[in-house]
Amino acid sequence: MNVADRATAGFRQRYGVEPAGRWAAPGRVNLIGEHTDYNDGFVLPFALPLRTVVAAAPAPDGRWTVWSELDDEPVEFGAAEADEPGRVDGWAAYVAGVVWALRADGHDVPGARLAVASDVPVGSGLSSSAAIESAVLAALVDLGGLDLPAERWPRLAQRAENDYVGAPTGIMDQSAVIRGRAGHALFLDCRTEEVEQIPFDLDGARLAVLVVDSRAPHRHADGEYAARRRGCEHAATALGVTALRDVPVAGLDAALARLGDDETRRRVRHVVTENQRVLDTVALLRAGRVRDTGPLLTASHVSMRDDFEITVPEIDTAVEAALSAGAYGARMTGGGFGGCVLALVDAGAADAVAAAVTEAYAERGFTAPGTLTVLPSSGVTRLG
The missing domain is CATH 3.30.230.10 (Ribosomal Protein S5; domain 2)
Structure with a gap:
């Protein structure tokens, strides 16, 4: 039913x-x-x-x-x-x-x-x-x-x-x-x-988006999400801008130099560079270059992992396994501390990439992930 x-x-x-x-x-x-x-x-x-x-x-x-x-x-x-x-x-x-x-x-x-x-x-x-x-x-x-x-x-x-x-x-x-x-x-x-x-147009590019449900328990997700939001608001105030959207990539280094601690600098760097990655991805999609968005997806994940610090071992394992199995790009999606990963893959390779992620999970003793292939609806x- x-x-x-x-x-x-x-x-x-x-x-x-x-x-x-x-x-x-x-x-x-x-x-x-x-x-x-x-x-x-x-x-x-x-x-x-x-x-x-x-x-x-x-x-x-x-x-x-x-x-x-x-x-x-x-x-x-x-x-x-x-x-x-x-x-x-x-x-x-x-x-x-x-x-x-x-x-x-x-x-x-x-x-x-x-x-x-x-x-x-x-x-x-x-x-x-x-x-x-x-x-x-x-x-x-x-x-x-x-x-x-x-x-x-x-x-x-x-x-x-x-x-x-x-x-x-x-x-x-x-x-x-x-x-x-x-x-x-x-x-x-x-x-x-x-x-x-x-x-x-995934079909036209002969590509697919594989979504991996990490099945990772959300670890302090609500409190950490709120903490990231407060940190961004405080950083915007310190920089004298309405929101971090107003910090341009070209002025990022100068902005970071004005912030007092490394954690805040990393949080700001993620947001500013992530905004630019969205704009770059849009430009590629407008040009029909779907496959070329892959490296931007992976760069986004690295930024979330290293600068914003919102990934967990299951999530990182899924990204690494998908990339090793031939994904053009992969990243965590959502607020973090659990949730899902998406991977851009060849349409005929989705099952093989899903199997590689499942095998990597088994090797590390994680609960088996869920996987599905999706199209924009x-x-x-x-x-x-």
Whole structure:
């Protein structure tokens, strides 16, 4: 049974009626541009074929009830709980956070019954949280006939995660999940929120992106992510700029010389050079030179490993094994301290590269990784 049918079946079983509709939102993988989003920088994610689906219908009592296939106990809440961040916790906080963000934006949010099913792995760095937020947002906008242009959806979904759930994410995840387009990567300026759809024709180049779920436990991920963000903000203040986006590569050495400790200098160097790598990757893709982006992907990983210090042994092992097996480039993707690796490989070599990574894991006694080959897919959509 596919994920949409699972959501429908769950809705029927839980509520005893048919849903009014189903809304799907993808996970995402970031081709390049890590920890640049909250520094007002550039990112280049694309939407995945993996989906979270929400089946939903109006609830006449004006309350919200949500059921997930991952937790058979439904969660119910009303306006009082939705209007107070922290009152709804656990996975249902992502749903309540969307209700809160819409209400705070002045919308009359309809009560609803919702059922959630997902193929997006939780905790793997593929934006399962943004997927559920975006699918719920799409459902509530449609059910309520809300006047809310899609360009504003990413910011509201981000507010749900930042201010209700309490996760300090940037705007990238929600933008990719909502605004992704099949066959393209989404070039996003996180300061202006301007987007450009960049052709990412893997089939035409006879290439594939292999995603490796490292299965590494997230080690202090939340606290370390927040610490990196605070460090970048403090460095920007010390340099007298609004954000590290404003430090040009040509002026990097002079900027680093003004900072007082080596750790801060390395953090800044990663962000500034990563922004440039995004711009260089976009230029290559515009020219149809997909294969030539490989070295930039690998350079990004080295920077995350050595300067930003957010990788773990499983992640580094996957990158090294993929490169040794012939990948054109490989890097960690996501916030770090676990999650996934992506590798740019020949279309016919994906299985061999995946096998090499699995073998390297076995040699080191790591839990076997998960692997899948992906193509850029479409963003949030109503299925009917």
